[in-house]
Amino acid sequence: VEQEIHFEAKMGDGSQPNEGIMGKLLAVGKRALTGESIFMTHFTHRGGEGKRRVAFxxxxxxxxxxxxxxxxxxxxxxxxxxxxxxxxxxxxxxxxxxxxxxxxxxxxxxxxxxxxxxxxxxxxxxxxxxxxxxxxxxxxxxxxxxxxxxxxxxxxxxxxxxxxxxxxxxxxxxxxxxxxxxxxxxxxxxxxxxxxxxxxxxxxxxGRSTGEGSVLGGLGRLLDGD
Structure with a gap:
């Protein structure tokens, strides 16, 4: 994230800013059904002129x-x-x-x-x-x-x-x-x-079988007493 980029977790996707609380709860409930978080991170450029970049x-x-x-x-x-x-x-x-x-x-x-x-x-x-x-x-x-x-x-x-x-x-x-x-x-x-x-x-x-199938893996198991 470059400078002048601000991010904040908000409930919903922000596509309907005037939506009531019941509408927002219904929307986040649908998101929960898909296994997604009920919150989404919003990235906003609040700086001066020019563009800024954010990577995902x-x-x-x-x-x-x-x-x-x-x-x-x-x-x-x-x-x-x-x-x-x-x-x-x-x-x-x-x-x-x-x-x-x-x-x-x-x-x-x-x-x-x-x-x-x-x-x-x-x-x-x-x-x-x-x-x-x-x-x-x-x-x-x-x-x-x-x-x-x-x-x-x-x-x-x-x-x-x-x-x-x-x-x-x-x-x-x-x-x-x-x-x-x-x-x-x-x-x-x-x-x-x-x-x-x-x-x-x-x-x-x-984790003790790291390298199984290889010569080093076999030697490791031999030294361990396996």
């Missing part, structure tokens, strides 16, 4: 995507943990999948975030990011690989194959189905999948 870091390895909301219809729907920051006045709300039964089992696809405004918004994705333009086609992807989509895209969650494929195929039970006219952003490495792999390979000896 991604929560885990991946790519930060800059999206001009004014160029895609003033709205974007994204995964609940994809939002990073946006221009002041951008409204941050939630959107539920209309099929609640599939939504509960669909994992990441149940609760989505919706960003509305006419400024810049920044969202984060893991791994490689693919931007796809749909012109009446239908795209089926893993629910965790979906990052965001623009207005004009119809989103739904459908069962992936038959029961045998669902339980023994090693993949998710449901797929996200997107169709219509608009843009779709996909990621190759969802954070939930990366976290599962890290936990699966984490040492169970409280």
């Amino acid at each position: 870091a991604a929560p885990y390895p991946g790519k930060i995507m800059a999206i001009n909301l004014a160029q895609i219809g003033g709205e974007i729907t994204c995964q609940k943990d994809a939002f990073l920051c946006a221009a002041f006045g951008t409204q941050v709300t939630i959107a539920f999948n209309k099929r609640l039964g599939a939504g509960f089992f669909g994992g990441e696809g149940f609760i989505l975030q919706k960003l509305r405004g006419d400024g810049m918004a920044f969202i984060h994705a893991g791994g490689t990011v693919v931007e796809r333009q749909l012109n009446g086609e239908t795209l089926r992807v893993d629910t965790g690989c979906l990052v965001a989509f623009s207005p004009g895209i119809t989103y739904d969650i459908q069962r992936a194959g038959n029961l045998k494929s669902m339980f023994f195929g090693g993949e998710g039970l449901f797929l996200a189905t997107l169709s219509g006219h608009g843009k779709v952003w996909l990621q190759s490495l969802p954070f939930s999948r990366m976290a599962d792999r890290i936990l699966a390979h984490a040492p169970s000896a409280g």
Whole structure:
């Protein structure tokens, strides 16, 4: 943060400054459903002439995507943990999948975030990011690989194959189905999948197995009496 930039934690996104207390409580309640904090940090340039800069870091390895909301219809729907920051006045709300039964089992696809405004918004994705333009086609992807989509895209969650494929195929039970006219952003490495792999390979000896699988790791265990 450069000089003359002031920041303050406030309740809500600031898109509706004249909103009453009940409206603010409802808005922060919706944010809590997505796992986000009920407070948002607002950065304001209160200095003299010229511009100042503030930098934002991604929560885990991946790519930060800059999206001009004014160029895609003033709205974007994204995964609940994809939002990073946006221009002041951008409204941050939630959107539920209309099929609640599939939504509960669909994992990441149940609760989505919706960003509305006419400024810049920044969202984060893991791994490689693919931007796809749909012109009446239908795209089926893993629910965790979906990052965001623009207005004009119809989103739904459908069962992936038959029961045998669902339980023994090693993949998710449901797929996200997107169709219509608009843009779709996909990621190759969802954070939930990366976290599962890290936990699966984490040492169970409280840090004593550092370097397992290597010569040094084997010598260390031998000296420790393991």
